Amino acid sequence: MGPVGENIPRTDGPAKVTGDALYVDDIRPAGCLYGATVRAKIAHGKLLGITKDPDFDWTDITVVTAEDIPGKNVVYLMTEDQPALVSEIIRHVTEPIALVAAPTRDRALEAAKHIQVETESLPAILDPAVAEGHTTKIFGEDNVFKRITIEKGDIAQDGEVIEGTYRVGHQEQLYIEPQGMLAVPRENGGLTIIGSMQCPFYIDKALASMLPDVDMNVVQATTGGGFGGKEEYPSMIAAHASLLALKTGKPVKLIYRRDEDLRCTTKRHPCTVKIRSMVDSNGKLTMWDAHILVDGGAYNTLTPVVLSRAVLHMTGPYACPNVRLDGVAVATHTPPNGAFRGFGAPQAMFAAERHMDRIARTLGIDPVRFRRMNILRDGDSTATGQVLTDTGAETVLDRCLSAAQSTMPPSQIHPGGGTGKYRRGQGLALVFHGCGFTGNGEAWLKGKVGMVLDGRCVRILTSSTELGQGTETTFCQIAAQELGIDVHRVTVDPHDTEKVPDSGPTVASRTCMVVGGVVQKAARALRAALQAETGSVADFDVLLQSRVSEAELRVQVEYVDDGSMDWDDATYQGDAYPTYGWSACLVDLDVDLDTGEVLYRRFVSATDVGKAIHPVIVEGQIEGGSLQGLGYATREEVVLDAHGCMRNDRLTNYIIPTALDSPEMVTEIVEIPYKGGPFGAKGIGEIPMDGPAPAVAQAIECAVGVVLDQLPMTPERVITAMENQ
């Protein structure tokens, strides 16, 4: 026995239920100033000048512009294209131009309104379909961030082609805690950055060339949700807070208001996918030719990696001998898009699943039976030629269907009554999700974990952050199990870049599977160190008792690639991921015939997680991610104005589900252990995002017979489709 597999109380629970947990805006150093940002109002243009309104009282206000930047005017992630503040050219609406600091929030906002920015507009490209090769340059020579092509077999086959086009829009992460940073000058020089973030070391690296002579440590405050939205954007806010703190010599807090957060921060990449396919007379896929166009916005951020994951998931969990997967990510004069749970896979698999439905519909085959005929099985190879073992598609499909049958009778699922005229529908989707970084990403990263024996307690040192997904608890369980000690003796140290090693970013469904594995390795190393010190081989606590020294014992280990993956990054061939998660989901819904509203009644899922280190945490991830997918399906739309600026920049107009909009959920955990993960665990953070939207599309089709291939499937679009039938 041990804590792994047990639903121990979350380690972060008590502080969160008492209100004691400190998020960045709860932290208030003495003398703290407040920052605000002046932003571009046009999509593309020249910055001609910045002036302070002479009729405003500037005595307690500090202003920062690009001229105040000591190093390179760059917030670095993968490339050096994105400035911290505009110096000459504006490339998207809301782009930061100047910063102010003031003694109060209201003063800062007032001051920002009195900074006058003179600009000259230039023609802007807002449509990704015309961006590639356009004479107006946004990025590089051809406005292309990245191109990827994967080929297997030969797509030139004889036969009837079924083709379809699928479109998905932006989606906002909508963490309930808006973004924010606090930059505090240190007594010994340099800065401490405290804030809402996923990746402390990203901020550290992002600001290195901008502030080359500023020593800094970055500390994660309790963070109120991220979902990818706090992967890279926090670096921009940290850059701004830092510049203000350096100029004023005082702590500066920059907390985004919700409308600002909605307008200005990164979103899920909108995509258009075109798929052409063929099947043989038995209904087996023989050809799959898919192309994806990804809109990256004005700067590179991590768009090439989103493209990569999207392309690698464009077949869905299906086997096909002749495949071409082709993708291009382009620049537009819109706010840059970034990471959001799923990271290209939800977009790709919406298209793949809708296309499977299209084929099934054309051939008159039941869509579930058609899927079963084509799923990847052990020994099949993916588009990159990865031969799969321990596949879980059929297992999760069967488990989902049987769970759907065994819970809740139809009359309870569809309560009826009320003022609506409803038609019932049920839909299913089947997805897979590569766990962790693509290819040799981990080998290159070498994520590190430290561990300290502190008296009778063990402290874990890692940069992998708790965002609500249960990382802190899970790591304690893994370490405690490995050491054979009570889980209450294990804690995770605060994530301060000065004090913990770089375990890699908290993204990509890698934290439990990869970093958790390094935690396990660190525990082994700690035990080994204790054995070496005491000169004996015994259980951890026995060794501890026999220990003479009271000094701290410290180890640090890093991820070491076991060489089992064979991946060619240049040709995109080989083992794309160390393992895959599998999930099937089923949604019961009602479509209101008068309004086109989709009412979710029940959501059933079966997800292979390898090993559920903490089943309740795993369920929580699946349930939360699934509801984000259900919101993506029918309600969450980013409406842009003529400058590419989000018009519905209020929670009242960007619609996420309330408790009355969300269905009862039945969550089945399937465990097909992954040998490379701690106790068999795989990544599960993102896969719940992949299935709901296509399942909903199939259910709407079932209910009212309309085929929708665009997200979101708003009531307006459902009604229009019904009217056009």
Place this chain on the structure above:
Amino acid sequence: MIKFIINGSEVEVDSAPMTRLLDVIREDLRLTGSKEGCGEGECGACTVLIDGMAANSCLIPVAQAQDAEVITVEGLAQDHRLAPIQQAFIDHGAAQCGICTPGFLVTASAFLVDNPHPTRQEVREALAGNLCRCTGYQKIIDAVQDSLSEPGRTRE
């Protein structure tokens, strides 16, 4: 000067009368458990009880708190013992990132006074003014339904 009772203690504040109660609570009284998620009454993260009724403190000017009894998340635990609803949230894993949790706990506390054994649909309606992005609401509803229940009792 505006005088009111917060979490059982009398306070007097010198704030401008139209200052948001949320800001008075967080900045002047240094009770940071109530959170700002949107500033316009659309997320419930700032929910407090005022004279026993759940309300968004970002929409209450402090002038309207005159002589009122206000309860924030910090006032739910009694004598260092968690309230049943807080314990239920821990037991059910209903808090993930935790930013929405104080608002939910406060809303649920008031609701359960009137309806200690609610159906799931009743819980959904009562909590509809509190947004959560992490949990899908499932375990929050489990926790609220369960918090005052007798052991072993199942409910629809």
Place this chain on the structure above:
Amino acid sequence: MKTSSAPVHSAKDLDEALALRHAHPDATILAGGTDVMVFLEAGAIDPSRIINLWGCDGLRGIREDEETGGVRIGAMSTWTDLIRHAAIPEVLQECGRTVGAAQIQNRGTVGGNIVNASPAGDSLPLWLALDAEFEVASIAGSRRIAAVDFWKDYRQVDLRPDELLIAVHIQPNYTDHLHYRKVGTRMALAISKVILGGRLRIEDGIVTQARVALGSVAPVPLRLPSVEAALVGKPIDAGAADHVAQDIQPIDDVRSTSGYRTGVATRIVRSWLERCK
């Protein structure tokens, strides 16, 4: 600025409220704050000129007249007050439950909703359907205005600068067919896209009174004269819904489209009439 050290004028009783209104005709009336505080955050309201009615008990209270069956609803009644009061018709309680969510219902007032006069005001079409009368008062006296005469143009109401709305009067007839439907952006915390308030009186199988009122489809909430005319004087004819489009002027906005609103309005009127048959 969003704050001012200037005092807020708080009324403790009706006389004080009216006196304050007379003394400060350009002040913003602060009821439950659910609209005013949003406008204040946006910088659209002067925080130094506020009359606060929250503590004014003379403006609260829901009373049923035993003899006439009329119900008088104090303007400062919250939606929660209505939801919990036995004298309030069920359809009006249903309406209250669609306003925002519990936290908003606990503070938002009937008077605030009516005087704020948003084209999307959740309760406004229902007051039209119920033939509500609004009691407004000043220090000079009081008068009653029929709901149908109150909303004159976009956010403009029949209220003189020194007047306050002090109560709403309804005369519910429990044999009438009453209906409320709000179609919003989601099931709670929703701004409406279309709102329907309806009432039919049917005597001997013939419609003798028809009130079909919609919100969010014009600058003001309004009754649909063509639909009502097509209903009165005969058995219920769901085809009267075909006249909905001609009486409304919905717009495209950030939440929805004119075409959607027209289609939905037509369909929900038709479905209601079909159900009444």
